[in-house]
Amino acid sequence: MPTTTKDHPSKRPQLSRERVLGCALDLADESGIAALTIRSLAEAMGTKPMSLYHYVANKDEILDGIVDLVFSEISLPSPGGDWRAEMLRRGHAVRSALKRHPWAVGLLESRTSPGPATLRHHEATLATLRAAGFSIQLTAHAYALLDSYIYGFALQEAALPFDGPDTAAEITTPIVQLFSTGQYPSMVEIATEHVLKPGYDFGDEFDFGLDLILDGLAQRLAGAGG
Amino acid sequence: MPTTTKDHPSKRPQLSRERVLGCALDLADESGIAALTIRSLAEAMGTKPMSLYHYVANKDEILDGIVDLVFSEISLPSPGGDWRAEMLRRGHAVRSALKRHPWAVGLLESRTSPGPATLRHHEATLATLRAAGFSIQLTAHAYALLDSYIYGFALQEAALPFDGPDTAAEITTPIVQLFSTGQYPSMVEIATEHVLKPGYDFGDEFDFGLDLILDGLAQRLAGAGG
DNA sequence: TGGCTGTTTCGTACATAGTACGCTACGGTT
């Protein structure tokens, strides 16, 4: 049978670097970063492992690529605006991106070659602080502090065995009962009178810290005379 | 149960769970967490892979174990003392432990079963805050904030391609030159006028943030009426 | 039309990972 066209004409939408990275990100979201293997990714795309290597050099490049994709989802702060509002919005934006893609925070540790979206993000954030009158020193301090807090919060959130309001109870209750013998009174107290209260959501703690940090930065900015 | 024999005339000091975990920690420190494999660990201990499985159930238990070992290195804060001094010291202690064992912060994300040293550490910290008059809510806020900052800082420190004072220059200079075309002016500014200054050490940023956070907590503690 | 050439895809193979299974070696107990 003389087929003038290829076997699978439109079954598979054609490979490309963008599609590889996009599917890799989806797969990591659905099944976790550990389940993102060359083979599983190829299968998810309806192709074979070695085909992917025409679009990415190796798996590390895939990991770098999806981290940059995550940054590309974060809208950039605007230099020249109210710095505090911009940093508040950026804080929430970064956190929600890291919540959507919990594996990303774990990759931050190992990836050292930032992509273009990551660079743009850093540039816009630094420019916003500088434009608001932060000195170079204070800008560096502020950025290290803000990102440490945001990343660290995301890290802790990713490490929690529960997710969202009220879901803590099922996990925590048996543990608390185990500990109620008295070895860890303060932990039990916090658990029973805070974590186990209806409506509790660890994510709500985020705003307290972000606010406190922005307050402190505002004081230092004013104290330095602008 | 028979704990009688003490001297095996062998050249190897006898296996034990403690020795396995201790060597695993050393190996992770020396060669990185990726190089910590069952095989490499067995070789480092002068034994064979499967022998280790008499002392640990699986590799996850090894990872949990060495994370708890890291916590066991951190001296506990004392409930009843000056809370600010205690939290300052604890902050430095945790950070230096995570600096000694940079792989540990990456494990925090995946490990969800804390060991005894980890639990003792959390308990002592919470008790210190409570004893200083922090309400349950404020204690929870404070702890989430402090640990987010400390872990996040350690995460960023671990991700840096350089380490210690002045070492940033060699890595950063070529990058800065690449960017000096003008795409990222704020990053270049910060780099040339702050990071590349002699004596720069990212680790020095830590105190600024910790101080700011403790200031903010003190204000909130006072504002709530003690 | 036929053939050349570069791009894309894939089949096979290898090194290294965790670990299940079952055997040996040995020191006590009965």
Add this chain to the structure above:
DNA sequence: AACCGTAGCGTACTATGTACGAAACAGCCA
């Protein structure tokens, strides 16, 4: 002497990243 429990190990299975080179296809020129 017979037995047994513990520590240690040899082998083998499965999953991983990826090197190597062949196959399939597209577009071009004769």
